[in-house]
Amino acid sequence: MGHISLNKVRKAFGDVEVIPPLDLQINDGEFVVFVGPSGCGKSTLLRLIAGLEDVSSGEIEIDGRPSAELPPAKRGLAMVFQSYALYPHMSVRKNIAFPMKMAGVSAEEQERRIAAAASALNLTDYLDRKPGQLSGGQRQRVAIGRAIVREPAAFLFDEPLSNLDAALRVGMRLEISELHKRLATTMIYVTHDQVEAMTMADKIVVLRAGRIEQVGAPLELYENPRNLFVAGFIGSPRMNFIEGPEAAHHNAHTMGIRPEHIDVSATQGQWQGRIGVAEHLGSDTYFHVHDTGLAETITVRASGEVALRHGDTVFLTPQADKIHRFNNEGLKQ
Amino acid sequence: MATTHARAAARLMISPSVILLLGWMLIPLCMTLYFSVLRYNLLMPGDTPFAGIENYQYFLTDPAFTTALINTLVLVVGVLVVTIVGGTLLALLLDQPMWASGIWRILVIAPFFVMPTVSALVWKNMFMNPVNGLFAHLFKALGLAPFDFLAQAPLLSIIGIVSWQWLPFATLILLTAMQSLDSEQIEAAEMDGAGALSRFRYITIPHLGRAATVVILIETIFLLSVFAEILVTTNGGPGNASTNLTYLIYAESLLRFDVGVGSAGGVVAIILANIVAIFLMRAIGKNLDA
Numbered sequence: 001m002g003h004i005s006l007n008k009v010r011k012a013f014g015d016v017e018v019i020p021p022l023d024l025q026i027n028d029g030e031f032v033v034f035v036g037p038s039g040c041g042k043s044t045l046l047r048l049i050a051g052l053e054d055v056s057s058g059e060i061e062i063d064g065r066p067s068a069e070l071p072p073a074k075r076g077l078a079m080v081f082q083s084y085a086l087y088p089h090m091s092v093r094k095n096i097a098f099p100m101k102m103a104g105v106s107a108e109e110q111e112r113r114i115a116a117a118a119s120a121l122n123l124t125d126y127l128d129r130k131p132g133q134l135s136g137g138q139r140q141r142v143a144i145g146r147a148i149v150r151e152p153a154a155f156l157f158d159e160p161l162s163n164l165d166a167a168l169r170v171g172m173r174l175e176i177s178e179l180h181k182r183l184a185t186t187m188i189y190v191t192h193d194q195v196e197a198m199t200m201a202d203k204i205v206v207l208r209a210g211r212i213e214q215v216g217a218p219l220e221l222y223e224n225p226r227n228l229f230v231a232g233f234i235g236s237p238r239m240n241f242i243e244g245p246e247a248a249h250h251n252a253h254t255m256g257i258r259p260e261h262i263d264v265s266a267t268q269g270q271w272q273g274r275i276g277v278a279e280h281l282g283s284d285t286y287f288h289v290h291d292t293g294l295a296e297t298i299t300v301r302a303s304g305e306v307a308l309r310h311g312d313t314v315f316l317t318p319q320a321d322k323i324h325r326f327n328n329e330g331l332k333q
Numbered sequence: 334m335a336t337t338h339a340r341a342a343a344r345l346m347i348s349p350s351v352i353l354l355l356g357w358m359l360i361p362l363c364m365t366l367y368f369s370v371l372r373y374n375l376l377m378p379g380d381t382p383f384a385g386i387e388n389y390q391y392f393l394t395d396p397a398f399t400t401a402l403i404n405t406l407v408l409v410v411g412v413l414v415v416t417i418v419g420g421t422l423l424a425l426l427l428d429q430p431m432w433a434s435g436i437w438r439i440l441v442i443a444p445f446f447v448m449p450t451v452s453a454l455v456w457k458n459m460f461m462n463p464v465n466g467l468f469a470h471l472f473k474a475l476g477l478a479p480f481d482f483l484a485q486a487p488l489l490s491i492i493g494i495v496s497w498q499w500l501p502f503a504t505l506i507l508l509t510a511m512q513s514l515d516s517e518q519i520e521a522a523e524m525d526g527a528g529a530l531s532r533f534r535y536i537t538i539p540h541l542g543r544a545a546t547v548v549i550l551i552e553t554i555f556l557l558s559v560f561a562e563i564l565v566t567t568n569g570g571p572g573n574a575s576t577n578l579t580y581l582i583y584a585e586s587l588l589r590f591d592v593g594v595g596s597a598g599g600v601v602a603i604i605l606a607n608i609v610a611i612f613l614m615r616a617i618g619k620n621l622d623a
């Protein structure tokens with residue numbers, strides 16, 4: 001069980017309201033990702049759910065029980081911290097055993113769960129090492145192991161992969177996704193990396209300045225962003241925004257078109273421009289096109305290798321059915 | 334660049350300080366060794382014949398020696414226990430958010446800046462004096478007979494005075510160690526179900542291990558040679574009850590004017606200090622490895 005609901009939860013540090021009243025439902029077994037720019041209150045929200053911070057007003061219910069009076073340990077949630085927060089003087093085995101020891105789990109049961117977690121996370125060979133003797137990825141796995149053995153109602157992750165290098169991050173991302181499939185436990189995952197959000201989430205919560213901008217499945221957010229902020233935040237490279245006469249021509253204050261929804265041609269098209277930087281990745285080619293008279297740069301993503309270089313003139317054609325239209329308040333029309 | 338040339342230059346540059354340091358340490362050490370094998374008493378001026386190990390024999394077989402040895406160890410261990418335990422508790426207290434915490438911290442650190450002689454005099458006359466001392470007044474107010482601390486429990490009283498001086502040092506080091514504890518670790522332990530006591534026992538105390546080791550090692554060096562506090566308060570008495578090795582050496586060489594026996598005592602003290610150091614490093618030195 002791991003149903004969490006936030007009702008009018010508000011958090012202020014002194015006079016500063018970091019999270020204005022906010023409602024959110026997290027269903028049992030869901031993988032929910034909080035994304036948003038730095039400082040928007042993702043960690044704060046997670047810590048409120050964990051009980052490490054007290055809500056200023058409002059209520060958090062976990063499995064239908066109001067949690068206001070529940071200390072962190074009694075909420076049945078396990079948290080994986082960005083810095084891993086392993087206990088440096090304890091071996092990996094003792095680290096993983098610590099929550100069970102505190103809960104008074106019997107020694108045999110502890111052994112059984114440690115062995116299970118260690119084999120699931122490839123930690124069996126490292127059980128007698130200290131955290132200081134492990135690599136970043138291994139430490140991350142120990143932190144996850146320590147969370148798993150508690151058999152929590154929900155896992156909370158606060159940017160668990162941000163200290164890892166790119167390759168390791170992709171690997172751990174898959175491992176965490178697999179873990180979720182296997183355990184089918186609710187997971188709340190904070191990140192500011194939208195690729196992590198898109199690939200892992202069942203449900204993405206986009207936050208800005210403590211406010212929820214949109215909640216939805218990854219593709220829903222990608223195809224149907226509710227406003228300019230979400231449109232700009234989800235998707236990489238960013239959506240192009242065009243204002244002025246061209247947007248008016250499409251009956252919008254601002255029109256948005258994703259780089260992958262613009263066709264490139266060397267000979268003909270709707271818009272004309274000059275290529276600035278061309279990024280040839282092999283699988284894709286990104287062009288940053290200037291001098292279109294529409295916006296400073298228009299980013300275009302072409303599939304495969306396209307033989308256009310810096311300084312070449314290009315013609316761009318937006319795919320008509322993929323154009324997003326926003327009104328003057330930035331809301332989707 | 335670690336070329337041969339650069340290394341030679343580096344050696345040349347540091348040689349003055351190395352030579353100075355060596356001279357600083359070696360000359361007094363050698364002279365002490367030399368004096369310790371002479372019959373050299375200032376009351377009998379004139380020649381100072383070679384005496385072999387006679388001084389050592391005399392010093393080691395002196396009944397006061399065993400007492401002094403035991404007193405030295407009791408003093409060191411007693412003060413260490415009080416300062417580590419007290420320092421941890423004080424650090425815990427000072428680590429809490431509270432009103433005017435800056436002022437409290439300075440107040441707690443203040444005793445460290447009081448000279449040993451002065452603090453011993455203050456304790457002797459202001460607190461422990463059986464007639465006018467504050468403790469005497471306190472006892473009388475409670476209807477008890479005043480307790481003459483320095484006469485009836487001299488070693489304990491000195492342990493108290495020296496602990497008072499060293500408590501700030503221990504508190505300061507342990508407080509900084511406590512503040513360097515990653516708050517996420519505490520939060521992780523909190524989520525893992527550890528109550529305040531368990532968190533202290535399983536997270537904070539192991540974290541303080543290294544700092545406590547530093548405190549123990551540094552304090553031991555200084556506590557082995559406590560002197561001013563004894564001279565000012567009890568003069569090593571009553572009898573030998575509060576004589577430690579340092580004070581015994583002082584009594585031999587300066588009260589009895591016997592430089593030879595005093596030097597022999599000094600050499601014995603150096604050897605004992607080294608034994609203690611080796612023992613300590615064996616016992617707790619591993620805490621210093623990262």
Ligand SMILES: Nc1ncnc2c1ncn2[C@@H]1O[C@H](COP(=O)(O)OP(=O)(O)OP(=O)(O)O)[C@@H](O)[C@H]1O
Binds near residue numbers: 018
């Ligand atoms: N203890 C605190 N006291 C005062 N302000 C705080 C405190 N903790 C966080 N804040 C403020 O609350 C806001 C949200 O912080 P939070 O740590 O939740 O951001 P975040 O979304 O996790 O950012 P990041 O992606 O950089 O981790 C920030 O503006 C921060 O300055």
Ligand SMILES: [Mg+2]
Binds near residue numbers: 042044159
């Ligand atoms: Mg954060």
